[in-house]
Amino acid sequence: MSKAVQFPFQDTELDLDLRVKDLISRFTLDEKIESMLQYQPAIERLGVDAYKHGTEAAHGLAWLGEATSFPQPVGLAHTWDTELMEEIGSVIGDEARVFYKRNPEVNGLTLWAPTVDMERDPRWGRNEEAYGEDPELTGELTTSLVKGMQGDHPKYYKSIATLKHFLANNNEVDRGSGSSSIDPRNMREYYLKAFEKPFLKGGAQSMMTAYNSINGTPALLHPFVKEVVKGEWGMDGFIVSDAGDVMGIHNDHKYYDSHTPGVVESIHAGIDSITDDADLSKKAIREGLQIGTLMESDLDEALFNTFRVRFRLGEFDPAELNPYASIGEEVFMTEEAKALSLKAAKKQMVLLKNEQNTLPLNKEKLQSAAVIGELGGVVLRDWYAGTLPYKVTPLEAIQKKLAGKQVQYCDANDRIILTSAASGKKVGVLDGENPPVAMNGTAETFILSDWGFGSVTLRAESSGKLLTSDEEQLTASADEAYGWFVKEILHLLPQEDSTIGISTWNGKKVTAPNGGTAALAVKETITEVGTEEKFKLEVVSDGIAEAVEAAKSADTAIVFVGNNPLINGKEEIDRPGLELPQSQQRLIEAVYEANPNTVVVVVGAYPFTMNWVEENVPAILYTSHAGQEIGNAIADVLFGDYAPAGRLNMTWYKSEDQLTHIKDYDIIKSERTYQYFKGDVLYPFGHGLTYASFKYDNLRLSASEISEEDIITVRVDITNVSQVSSDEVVQLYIRANESRVKRPLKTLKGFRRIHLSPGETKTVTFELPASELAFWDVTRNKYCVETGSYRILIGRSSADIQVTADIQVNGEVIPPRNLALETRAENYDDYSGVDLDECKESGSCVRSLEDTSWVLYQGADFGAGSAGFTGRVSSEFSNAEIEIRLGAPNGKLAGTAQVAARGVQGWQTVFTTLTEAAGVQDVYIILPKGVRMSRFTIA
DSSP, X not given: OOTTOXXXXXXXXXXXXXXXXXXXXXXXXXXHHHTTBSEEOOBGGGTBOOEEOOXXXXXXXXXXXXXXXXXXXXXXXXXXXXXXXXXXXXXXXXXXXXXXXXXXXXXXXXXEOOBOOOOOOTTOTTGGGSOOSOHHHHHHHHHHXXXXXXXXXXXOOSSEEEEEEESOOOOOTTTTTOEEOOOHHHIIIIIHHHHHHHHHTTOOOEEEEOSSXXXXXXXXXXXXXXXXXXXXXXXXXXEEOOTTHHHHHHXXXXXXXXXXXXXXXXXXXXXXXXXXXXXXHHHHHHHHHHHTSSOHHHHHHHHHHHHHHHHHTTTTSOGGGOTTTTOOGGGTXXXXXXXXXXXXXXXXXXXXXXXXXXXXXXXXXXXXXXXESGGGSOOOOOTTOOBOSOOOOHHHHHHHHTTTSEEEEEOOOEEEEEEETTTOOBOBOOOSSSOOOOTTSSBOOEEEEEOSTXXXXXXXXXXXXXXXXXXXXXXXEESSSOSSSOTTOBEEEEOTTSOEEEEOTTSOBEEOSTTTTSOOOSSSOOEEESSOOEEEEEEEEOHHHHHHHHHHTSSEEEEEEXXXXXXXXXXXXXXXXXXXXXXXXXXXXXXXXXXXXXXXXEEOSSOOBOHHHHHHOSEEEEEOOOGGGHHHHHHHHHTTSSOOOOOOSSOEESOGGGSOOTTOOOTTTTTOHHHXXXXXXXXXXXXXXXXXXXXXXXXEESOSEEETTOEEEEEEEEEEOSSSOEEEEEEEEEEESSOSSOOOSOEEEEEEEEEEOTTOEEEEEEEEEGGGGOEEETTTTEEEOBSEEEEEEEESSSSOEEEEEEEEEEXXXXXXXXXXXXXXXXXXSEEESEEXXXXXXXXXXXXXXXXXXXXXXXXEEOTTOOXXXXXXXXXXXXXXXXXXXXXXXXXXXXXXXXXXXXXXXXXXXXXXXXXXXXXXXXXXXXEOTTEEEEEEEEO
């Protein structure tokens, strides 16, 4: 130990774990309790600085001030480009270092990104935040982002990536109190798979738990946090709770009667950093220590995990040893970062349709263009977008491309005047700081933006300000629709007498005060919220009619439609439907009728149903809300300065009717996502066109027959057979030609984004371990590579396969079930009318939701015969009878067992002898409503 070192934890030559333990051992108990929170305090006597865990960084640093903005994660997923993701992650890490250096106590280096949740339902309100419906795509892209954010130094991290939200968080309705029902196959093959690579391959050092429960257990108490993440995957960083979620164990889930057991058990379950009410959390920790349910050693373990990460960020070492400590303002919002933002925005563009080569537009021959739709003239940001340093609208970029040509812009919004139905006085505004004027003064013209599903915004044309509300007033004072509560949302409510009512974002009615004598104001008091007022709505300018006139006079009409990322779908709000707003649909139809040379640009955070648009409009381009460079990216693609090659990260369905309930997490049985869905879709997973043409040829495998330990080398030649340079995304899928269980129609197992010049050929190589062909065998609780034939499929999308080859794999033959061994009830082969809930004595259980629910255990071998059924069960409502049937739900009755009504967690062992249970049989266990079963044997 050098002379300058006072304590062992300051000795940089000492083993890291010993240093961390030494530091923790020097904390007082109060200091340990204080340090369990998101905001860790300074401990000046030890030279420990204050530190905050958690800075939002979904697609650039958020809420800290201006920072480089990248496309929404849903857009980044459309790039299918791992190298790009690592570059973006590196810029995010660099800029995080700059903010940290500016204010280290507030701007921490542990960043809350990326979102790894599986998006099996496009109605999820947070669809914009994650990477799609496939675990391979999500896993690879987030792995690369993590690598870029954390850096490649063997000792120090540039910043820390916090994966969120573990686990099965794909609905906002009841997210804080509801439970996601997930059986072992779905869990292992789908939901866990997405998180596995960012940990094992990306080395992610942090993870955030989800608000929801999983099979009845709040996610932050779920054993998988320790068993899988910290155990199987060996994650040696720290786990953080989502904001307010620890208190939510009591407040929302009603899991415990007070906060103390929830706080204690969350720490036991692996939560190392609590993001919650500080006073309540510390009080609960102290109570747990006092009554003995929590030990000081539990705090030591959690603090070891958080401080070990802080050590690896270089906080406790001399700056000259840490290569990231020297990062300064010179890396902040650089020209290189700006170029990368544009590159990402272009790479995420998806060409959905391009009939008769409508695109690219020829800017030399084109004499005029009409840019139509509000989204063509604005750049919108989502909740986690942060502050854009600048923004280029599509209109501005198109005008630049067509400099000297005629470019008309029409936002296609109606301009309206509101009149009080009671007084006949028109709604006016203030001219600034003056007192309110009479309602029969100068009428205000409002620009009405219709975002669909009854949600509109009203912008005062005189000032450009949006109407926004608080609990008492409505004022024209907002620059944008933005906030946790989006108070700029209004609802126009048609009345039987042709007037309208107006309600606010939270459903309160709008009325004119003082009998209708006060005016709508820009900054001062205006319409009070309270008693309902009726208004007459006069359209003074028809937006669609103006759009039609603009389209008629232009060579080409470019119609922008899509969503506002803060309206009708965001955190805490699931989408009410999949369709475009009806007003946008009418706009497209009217413009197309006026000018068949119409291009539709969809600016959106999620998939839409656009059947008429696909059937009629010749060219459709899709982009996410892509940040500061969205306009330039769109213009470059429209005019052929960049060939689009983005691919969809989700299936675009034709109708919401093709989906089951939003809380149905069983993608296998409900046949969700491209892996299992057999119906006709609007656009398949992986879809995206290019301006070039490519030929796939000469697929070859390293062997025609392999064992389960081998690696298959797959090679395919890709040739650009066009005159356009372009990227191509080569996608590799696999399918089991035969199996004991229901397997996916196809599953993505590899992809490459490559660039090819005209006439160029490249050989794309994939290394596919045979283990990637495995599925989760519920009969033995392990992954299994079955012996059999598998098909390798390579193509442009999941539905556009170009070349295939079969390979024989010598793996395992799954034996018949041995139900003489204790079987978890959740390890069924099929079911009807059940979901999974919590068994407090032993994990998950099957819960019957209907009077004749059943679970199937297929292919059980009873040999010469079975003596009886022994089950661990409970009954919630009344005494009940379980039936064991063979061959079918209404098959031969082999036995019955009586269950006493002792409550949800009143677990009891029941037994019945069985008749004629011999040989190999399919066993159906029939469960009346309210009965739960956790495990059983038949022996």
